[in-house]
Amino acid sequence: MRFSIVRTILSSSSLFRHRQFDFDVKRFPHRFSNVQHLFSISKLSTMTNSNPLPTATTTKNKLIWPPDSVRGMRELDRDLFRRPVKIPFIVTDIDNLTEVVQKLRPYFLKLQQFKPIQSYQPQSEPEQQSSNLKQIFLNPDHFTEFESIIKNLENDKLLSRLTDDEEYLGHKELELRYENFNHLVIFRSIFNHLESNDQNQDYSLSGFSQIGHIIHLNLRDHMLPYKKLIGQVLLDKINGCRLVVNKIDIIDNKYRNFQMEILAQIDDNNQTTIVDTIENNVRFRFDFANVYWNPRLGIERSLIMKKLNPKIDFVYDVFAGVGPFAVSAARLRKCQCLANDLNPESYRWLQENVCLNKVEHLVKCFNQDGRQFIRESLKEDLIRQIESFDGSDFNRQYHVIMNLPAMAIEFLDEFNGLLSSIRLNQNYKIPFLRIHCYCFLKSNTVDDCKSLWQLASKNLGHPILENDIEELHEVRKVAPNKIMYRLSFRIGKNILYGQNDDDDDDNGNEQSKIDSKSSCRNGIE
Template sequence: MFKKADVDLESFQQYDIELCYENWTASEIIPAIVKTNVSGFSIIGHIAHLNLKEEVLQYKHIIGQVLMDKKPSLKTVVNKTGQIDNTFRNFKMELIAGEDNMIAQAKEHGFTFEFDFSKVYWNPRLSSEHQRVVNEIKKEDVVYDVFAGVGPFAIPAAKSRKAIVFANDLNPSSYESLCKNIKLNKIKTEIHCSNLDGREFIKTIVKPDILKRWENYMETGNKTNLKVVMNLPALGIEFTDTFQSLFADIDENIKPTSSDLLPYMYVYCFTKSETPEADVKQRLESTIGSQLPDNFTIHNVRNVAPNKEMMCVSFHMPAEILFRQKPEEGCGPEVKKRRIELEENNS
């Protein structure tokens, strides 16, 4: 074959090449050590965040060091050791390599977010979802971000979409970072921050502001699109019961007659059902005590774990929910059951 190709075999030379640690990537070295691939970790600024399985925990420090060696931008590697706390949306972690420095700076769609990763919730896998929702917001819309975190919805909505934003988070660390990130991104449009429980935020800030928008519409005819973002997947559906009878006591003259004037909801949730859309719809309707409007949508955000999906339900909150007289019990059976379970788990 070589002769036919007119190749001079005498011109060939032989060399010995020694391959060492520097010649291999992290994805090649780690399986050789632990006999399984470690995938799915996140990078947040200079921090790598892993969620290691129990069978590889004995190799955690080696894994951490390999990642740092192969990714020069990394200075800290942590491993998740507990579930996300439903109150402040953070989780316990351990340092397995590098510096004990949790102050991270993450970039997302041209915006900068700085925060203490050990005290707040941040997931780079939600970048596309943040952008999807922000792209649906128009200039001078009003956005009520009930669980704003450090601002991945609120800050782009205020700066790139020129929306009026009310951003809230119960976690003091998230609230502090949110306020700092507003300055860091040089937000000049109207954005208001608060550090309240989600239900309190809806009752004391969202309600009076919506009333002001409705009153302005009756006087001027200028319609304002109202967007409510509820990104707390573990409990988001349960918080929608706050909208039951929220405006039952208002003057009949300012009640809007068009669904376009009602708050448009983005409600996030998890589901482990084999029929996720049907499960989410049933749970949400049980909580608000009414059927969803015909034009509601359910968006599959991402697969969180085997048989666990993160979903987003979008719809105009029905007028019959907002304006009906307050029920005697205050909430539906689904919400009561969930609250009892949470109290038992936290006791």
Template sequence: IAPGIFLLDQRKRFSTMPEIELSERHYELFSPPSDVRGMTKLDRTAFKKTVTIPVLKVRKEIVNKLMRSLKRVALQRPGIKRVIEDPEDEENRLIMLDPYKMFTDDSFENAELSILKQLNVSPQVSKYNLELTYENFKSEEILRAVLPEGQDVTSGFSRVGHIAHLNLRDHQLPFKHLIGQVMIDKNPGITSAVNKINSIDNTYRNFQMEVLSGEENMVTKVRENSYTYEFDFSKVYWNPRLSTEHSRITELFKPGDVLFDVFAGVGPFAIPVAKKNCTVFANDLNPESHKWLLHNCKLNKVDQKIKVFNLDGKDFLQGPVREELMQQLGRLSKERTHSVHIVMNLPAKAIEFLSAFKSLLDGQSCGSELLPIVHCYSFSKDANPAKDVQQRAEAVLGTSLDACSSVHLVRNVAPNKEMLCITFRIPAAILYKNQSLNLEKHEEPPLKRQKTDKSFSKEKTQIA
């Protein structure tokens, strides 16, 4: 007899199944036993449970052909085979059926009945007792059974290589070690589960974390948009939810363009842009981020295309960025086609750093051809987040951005908290102070205005 299968009657191996009782068809049928409620230390043996399910007896040689037609009603549970040997007859097989879809023999649809008739299979189903174990329950089912009734269940997490990064709520903390172990058990490749224990508010943007279960090793490897990154997750900032945003910005670059990445982290903007034959200057204040950025440049074979710095963001802007822009001014020509982009991905504080652009090229020969495009990230809890971010950027710069900016919704961070990116060309009057410019032939290229509210998150920023 196959493991997990128990006959209802030893004298009669099969019994007809006119109908599964309503109580058994309740949604609790595939829930763990009720006595696991409140468990704080995982006991896998406590999750054994026997349920009654329908099975269909068929000849073994037609199983494969029949399964394609019975996909709708076949049982699908973790670790459970949908076809088992018939303990009475080795020439037959038993197909496990979903009790939620097979209430009676009449639950087969016409197309299913047709194929059964064609293959000379009786539609009469029998019932079996199936023993479920810990391996047969989904993580959400386990946590819903363990945590107090009515409380939110955490079954999702951010995956960072072999690490599952959770952000548990207060009512889940008594169960944190159990939750961590369940995440490891139910997700192949996950060998460590961690929980954030403070917000990202320190100088280096990393956060304190607690290992809930599994190995202590936080050095991990991830693949994002065809690039590989290695880093110590406990010492640098990495958010897998920004993958789409990294790609969106990268797509704006053409060969020959220049990128200044002010808060580069371990390189998710800098490395893909460098691969497009662009000139990249990447900076991060965190010594660990700087170390892993250098490592990832070599890992992705762009170490000859990226200049890496370990400076405060303002010092980077007023030092290497200013110096490079001055050199760019000296090389300007009417044939110049490349763009200069400055990415500032520090949502909690990046807008404050915009003040560094004031008079950045004061005293230099004015050139409207060299007006960098800034992509500045910020959080907003305002009812109109796009307007809020633009107004705060304008307040720091001391000028209106109406004619030269667009706002992109990156993601919803939390209820009533959005992450956005405002993109704009630095106004010449800001970059060159108050010097007059001849803009008859070289007008500041406007950015395509983006809609706000529901639709503005779907459009892409278009750079002239």
């Protein structure tokens, strides 16, 4: 039997193709923006400078780039980013603007707080007289690329002469400032000396996430000397940001929160860590300092939503946090949910988010240990569903979500014999449970994937059959040698009754037998 790691979702009820999304830094005026910004110094694209115009020396040998004086800066000095540069421009009549823009747009001078197209007033005309001419500023680092295009525009008589001796290309001296550069360029220009001095070290920033008005960093040790600078630049450059924090320890406590330090913040006595954010059109509110929230799991949560049959499925969220799975399932798929979390703060905000999204009639909240929740609340509700089953909604599925990657797999033994108390009643139609268990692996080799299957079987206390494994899905890379996975599999009445395979030939119910023939077992061949 051969194992492979997959990033594509296939299920018996739907086909969903997992795609990666690249996020550009954008400005969102909405206060509930939830945008994950990922950046890497080493991946920032470089541009070729072939402009013959004179320029001050820069490491990248480019005109549109901060000067070398900012290299290695540890305290932000915005004045050091000032730099005079001669910028080429052309002039065209407003009637020809559309055609000219179509051909020259890739070469526009693109800077923050700068408009590449501006009104143009010839020196020979009075300032008070209106002009139909437009001035287009071009990036001097791409001079050789647009030079021929300008020649063609001249021949087509689409440009206006700047002088009597047939000059169509002019130059204007501008002063580049800190306000003109985005955070990517600023970081690259400051940290460039680190990259060039040590080729064996990865000097890319680890990335950041934006949750409401808070930017959350997880800086590596070699970037800590620059942490205040990094925080201030992000505060200046990312729209909607009012607070920048850095994680200073690992998540190793039972409540899954972490200590953090403030790197930069807007001067405001009312500054708070309570945030409002939107994910997949569902609103959430919570205190980021006291609960666990990871916006990088947004795509994964949307994949789980795709697996739910609207209005008929049940969801049991064992480690619910503030409700990203359970509240979304109720809000988006109209599923009934039981949501639990041990952290009293998470439980408080879970209740808040249930009310915020008006799904009180669909979600019941619990503040219990995961084991207690499974053996009491989940069991009680599942037995009630079994006893009240009238034959309708035959396609109903029962999903158990266990998003506690560090130890969720250790809770699987609670399902072995969970329904042993009703084992003697032969009239019950016992459904199978769909378990979505998250866990960490230190690499993504075939042997590790096989060991994950074996580890789940060991903790369950019962072998998980090949036909019952639906998917082994790589969620994300947490660290260079640490990967988060989701193992989705089914358990039927043999396991729920605590029976051995020899006790009953039916490992599940009739529906389980039918589905096992057609289920898609992604990652397992």
